[in-house]
Amino acid sequence: xxxxxxxxxxxxxxxxxxxxxxxxxxxxxxxxxxxxxxxxxxxxxxxxxxxxxxxxxxxxxxxxxxxxxxxxxxxxxxxxxxxxxxxxxxxxxxxxxxxxxxxxxxxxxxxxxxxxxxxxxxxxxxxxxxxxxxxxxxxxxxxxxxxxxxxxxxxxxxxxxxxxxxxxxxxxxxxxxxxxxxxxxxxxxxxxxxxxxxxxxxxxxxxxxxxxxxxxxxxxxxxxxxxxxxxxxxxxxxxxxxxxxxxxxxxxxxxxxxxxxxxxxxxxxxxxxxxxxxxxxxxxxxxxxxxxxxxxxxxxxxxxxxxxxxxxxxxxxxxxxxxxxxxxxxxxxxxxxxxxxxxxxxxxxxxxxxxxxxxxxxxxxxxxxxxxxxxxxxxxxxxxxxxxxxx
Ligand code: RFL
Ligand code: PHB
Numbered sequence: 001x002x003x004x005x006x007x008x009x010x011x012x013x014x015x016x017x018x019x020x021x022x023x024x025x026x027x028x029x030x031x032x033x034x035x036x037x038x039x040x041x042x043x044x045x046x047x048x049x050x051x052x053x054x055x056x057x058x059x060x061x062x063x064x065x066x067x068x069x070x071x072x073x074x075x076x077x078x079x080x081x082x083x084x085x086x087x088x089x090x091x092x093x094x095x096x097x098x099x100x101x102x103x104x105x106x107x108x109x110x111x112x113x114x115x116x117x118x119x120x121x122x123x124x125x126x127x128x129x130x131x132x133x134x135x136x137x138x139x140x141x142x143x144x145x146x147x148x149x150x151x152x153x154x155x156x157x158x159x160x161x162x163x164x165x166x167x168x169x170x171x172x173x174x175x176x177x178x179x180x181x182x183x184x185x186x187x188x189x190x191x192x193x194x195x196x197x198x199x200x201x202x203x204x205x206x207x208x209x210x211x212x213x214x215x216x217x218x219x220x221x222x223x224x225x226x227x228x229x230x231x232x233x234x235x236x237x238x239x240x241x242x243x244x245x246x247x248x249x250x251x252x253x254x255x256x257x258x259x260x261x262x263x264x265x266x267x268x269x270x271x272x273x274x275x276x277x278x279x280x281x282x283x284x285x286x287x288x289x290x291x292x293x294x295x296x297x298x299x300x301x302x303x304x305x306x307x308x309x310x311x312x313x314x315x316x317x318x319x320x321x322x323x324x325x326x327x328x329x330x331x332x333x334x335x336x337x338x339x340x341x342x343x344x345x346x347x348x349x350x351x352x353x354x355x356x357x358x359x360x361x362x363x364x365x366x367x368x369x370x371x372x373x374x375x376x377x378x379x380x381x382x383x384x385x386x387x388x389x390x391x
Pocket of ligand 1 (some may be wrong): 009010011013014015032035044045048049103125159161162163164186188267286287294296298299300302303
């Protein structure tokens with residue numbers, strides 16, 4: 001039996017960053033992860049980091065490669081009715097920007113830093129379970145190499161994503177869940193071809209939404225809105241490129257470089273919040289507590305703001321014997337979460353086709369997009385949410 005001040009469940013970006021922030025504050029921690037490191041790194045997810053996320057990674061010294069290889073972006077394009085319109089993030093927000101640097105790379109950098117610091121991580125843990133979190137002596141049990149292990153802790157940080165065990169262990173009468181499931185998914189393709197444009201393109205078309213993103217000057221990430229009933233097997237690379245071309249403006253369609261996909265997957269779109277985010281000695285953070293549709297690029301960034309609040313709360317608890325941060329965590333985190341939920345829902349509603357809402361909805365979307373690009377007030381609202389609201 002071992003013990004640690006903070007047992008972190010999940011080695012995604014939330015768990016790994018929390019571990020580094022705590023270590024920097026002198027608070028020891030152990031991470032228990034269900035998957036292998038290779039599996040965790042195989043998931044292709046977020047691409048856009050807010051300045052808050054960049055600063056958080058810098059604060060724990062995990063920023064060298066990001067600053068070398070990441071791509072600072074000062075704007076993006078909105079495409080509708082066949083034309084592109086630039087949203088100048090820097091101009092609209094007084095010089096703010098976002099960083100295009102893949103979640104896979106962030107995770108890899110955090111894993112290396114954790115290993116270098118000699119912090120304990122248990123990968124490929126089986127049957128992870130949490131116990132007694134309504135007391136101040138919670139426990140985590142898991143199996144490895146056929147043996148059951150117990151980890152005692154003062155707190156458990158549930159950073160185990162939407163399908164994790166932590167939120168699922170809370171008695172139903174202690175938790176309130178708010179959910180909206182969208183009637184479509186995103187078909188994503190990663191390919192070693194140069195991006196069609198230097199900046200991201202978010203496209204609203206009658207054929208459905210499309211997004212042109214990237215991971216580097218030689219690696220592109222593209223998405224298409226598709227019915228959730230579609231399967232990856234149904235979408236050959238040729239079919240994907242043809243449909244993407246159909247959703248771009250003539251110049252981008254002409255410039256699009258196609259090639260073999262190196263990853264292809266379909267992700268559902270969902271808005272979800274669990275309240276509260278603290279249950280006694282169990283604190284939820286990141287996707288374990290909330291999900292946003294990816295349109296606003298907020299999921300990873302929200303996970304980061306949660307763990308910034310949480311690390312500060314734990315530091316106050318362990319270093320100053322002050323329970324204020326722990327007691328205030330849920331309310332503090334949820335205030336930022338709901339603003340990002342609102343933005344992600346709004347941007348998703350604006351950019352996608354909702355066949356059940358008919359042609360009236362399409363006309364209203366076009367009117368709102370026109371308003372958005374012609375009104376500085378409206379563009380500023382979009383820009384300030386996209387670069388990230390203050391902590
Ligand atoms: P993760 O990344 O899901 O990590 C959770 C970890 O917990 C492990 N786990 C368990 N471990 C132990 N015991 C158990 N019982 C466990 N159950 C699960 C899992 O194996 C995993 O390693 O959650 P975390 O750390 O909260 O991070 C959240 C982000 O991953 C997520 O919000 C983003 O990827 C969302 N997202 C985006 N966010 C952005 O900020 N910007 C973007 O541009 C962006 N694009 C995206 C996205 C998500 C996407 N998909 C596929 C959902 C694009 C896509 C397509
Ligand atoms: C990505 O590059 O994966 C990406 C970029 C912007 C989004 C969502 C995903 O809004």
